[in-house]
Amino acid sequence: MLIQEQDIQQVANEVINMLHEEEIQVINDFYDAVVAKDIDKIDELFKVVMFDIEDHFKTEEDMMEQNNYSHFQVHKSDHDTMREKLKKFHKRWEILKGPTELQGFLEKDFKKWLILHISKWDTETALHLANSN
Ligand SMILES: [Fe+2]
Ligand SMILES: [Fe+2]
Numbered sequence: 383m384l385i386q387e388q389d390i391q392q393v394a395n396e397v398i399n400m401l402h403e404e405e406i407q408v409i410n411d412f413y414d415a416v417v418a419k420d421i422d423k424i425d426e427l428f429k430v431v432m433f434d435i436e437d438h439f440k441t442e443e444d445m446m447e448q449n450n451y452s453h454f455q456v457h458k459s460d461h462d463t464m465r466e467k468l469k470k471f472h473k474r475w476e477i478l479k480g481p482t483e484l485q486g487f488l489e490k491d492f493k494k495w496l497i498l499h500i501s502k503w504d505t506e507t508a509l510h511l512a513n514s515n
Contacts, residue, residue: 393508
C-alpha cells in the first residue's frame with residue numbers, strides 16, 4: 383500500500399472526497415502491481431490510473447469553472463504538471479517496461495505531490511465551493 387486513507391486530508395466537498403477515496407484505491411492497486419513487478423497487471427492498471435486521474439482532475443476543474451473560482455488557473459496548472467509527468471512515465475513504460483522507475487516515481491514524487499496538492503489546492507477550492515452555495 384502506497385497511500386493510507388489518513389494520509390489524505392478531508393475537504394469541505396463530498397464529491398471531491400469521493401474522487402480522492404477512489405483515486406487512493408486505484409493508485410494502491412497499481413502500486414502493488416509495480417512492487418510485484420507484474421508486467422501484465424501494470425499494463426492493465428496503468429490505463430486505469432490514467433483514466434481515473436483525468437476524471438479526478440477534470441471533475442474538479444469543471445466544478446471550479448462553474449463556480450468562477452478565482453485561482454482556477456493555478457490549481458489547474460498544478461494538475462497539468464502531474465498530467466505531463468504521468469504521460470511521460472506512461473510513454474516510457476510502453477517502451478521500457480521498467481517497474482523500478484515507476485516505483486521510485488510513485489514513492490518519491492507522486493505520493494508527496496498528491497498529499498500536498500490536496501492539503502493546499504483541493505482544500506482551498508472545496509472551501510470556496512462550500513461558501514458559494
Ligand atoms: Fe483532488
Ligand atoms: Fe486538484
